[in-house]
Amino acid sequence: MTTGIRAIVVGMVANILLSLFKFAGGILGNSVALVADAIHSLSDLVTDIIVLFTHRIGKIPQDKNHPYGHGRAETIGTTLIGLLIITTGIGVIHETWGAVAGAPRQTPGILAASAAMLSILINEGLYHYTRRVGETTQSPSLIANAWHHRTDAISSIAALVGIIGASQGFHIMDPLAGVVVGCMIMKVGFDITHKGVRDLMDTALSDEHTQKIHSVLKNIPEVLHFHDLRTRVIGGEFLIDVHILVDPEITVTEGHRIAETTRRNLINAIVNIHDVLVHVDGEYDADVEGIYPVTRKELIDIAIPLISELDNNISQPEIRVHHIKGKNIVDVFIKIDPSQSMESSRTLVADVKIKLETAPQIDRARVYLDLTP
Incomplete structure (x- = not known):
């Protein structure tokens, strides 16, 4: 089992236990906010399953049909997690809003407060653990899931505040805390979804x-x-x-x-x-046409006969072609007879240059003497 899969499994087990514990604490302890928080923890279990699936696909090595790898699966998973978090937040608000408008409920007890406190500690620990693994394995879906654990911790804080407020006689604070939890959940879901969509749309780096x-x-x-x-x-x-x-x-x-x-x-x-x-x-191709109409072979086929017309004794010259700023430039390296004088060599170089530049396809010729034996 890889470190990424292990982090997901640990989160799944913790979410199952936390959901059961908070449901029990919310119902027996008379806290609407804690029940809403338990729903949030239950949604974490769904996202854990998505992360487990997309993370395993994303780590499959590249192949013939996927030359860039399978990492996009993790981005899809991240986006789905964000959408599910938003849906969870809407559901929490819907469920707790009725309690705000309804008749006063019993005051939440110590059991509800204890469950909320335990949830804060466990989820904050899961956040740090999962995020560290996600950054180490470069897994966006694991990092998104870590933030889902963080929203659980934050929503538990809001639930705890509501429970304490209700226990002090402010009964509306408990269901209001549930609404605040729902809004916070939606905000985190929106941020995660936004990042996932940006990556799916090939948005540039920061x-x-x-x-x-x-x-x-x-x-x-x-x-x-x-x-x-x-x-x-x-x-x-x-x-x-x-x-x-x-x-x-x-x-x-x-x-x-x-x-x-x-x-x-x-x-x-x-x-x-x-x-x-x-x-x-070799040049800023926004200024000139990147594709030149004449090829290297065509230029060589033009240059060789022209050089031969001047001196049939010149052995096969080395020719290099450059395309610079819309011009065709030909470099010619010719070997000469070692007994040939320097003056006659200069004359030959000048004659070859002039001859080559008579061809309309050659904008500039540069002629060099190859003195290697």
Whole structure:
């Protein structure tokens, strides 16, 4: 049994015992607020079952059909828990409102107060235990369930206040406390549901996380600029997509190294990152068309015959193609006869450059002498 499953089972057993104890204490101790609190504890048992189901699915490793894993199941579970908490709060208010408008009831006794006090202590302990496990396992459904335990503790405090007030002669305080409990339950349910829906809608990370991402990217010297930053949350884990701008003259392998450095720096700097996708740009693609109409093969097929026209003795040159700011740039590395003079070499370089730039597809040619043997 994993630590997450163990925390859920502990909560289920505690909720069953607390529900029975508070029902008995509320009925025998004449406290409407405590009965309302017992209903809340019973609703915890339903959410525990949901958490148990969604938590187990969410921890299933990624597979062919779910390349991002199954973490979204936990987000769905979190949302369902929030909706159930809201429903519970509405039910509690409905049940206790009749007592507010009805005839005065018997004064709650010491049994009701003792049950409320015990509920406060147990539920606060469950809250800290479940939340710690949820944060350790990065489980949003466990964290949501922990807050459900906290609402039980808070509602028990409200019930205890109502019981004490009623015992001092303010009989309306007990059912009013039940209404307050219902409102507090609804508020917590709304907050949990809101967070779950945000994650289901792929809402971006908080401003704090976004600023941390910006800081990491700005501290990578080779990253000249970054844009199109997109973030989302799946099952408590973060997914990040970002475009980085690098020097257009670097090699593909160097660009890959910069991208990998960016990915690892973000993962090391921010907890809960599941994956980072880095797109490398050699230019800011918002300013120019990202897809150039001519391919590398086409440019080489144009350049080779033009070079051969000048000197058939030039061996197969190495050609590199760059697409920068809407221009097609061709770098040519040619080997020459070692006995050839420097003057004739300069003339050859100039002639090759001029010849290549006569082609309409080549906007700029850069010619280099390859002096390797």
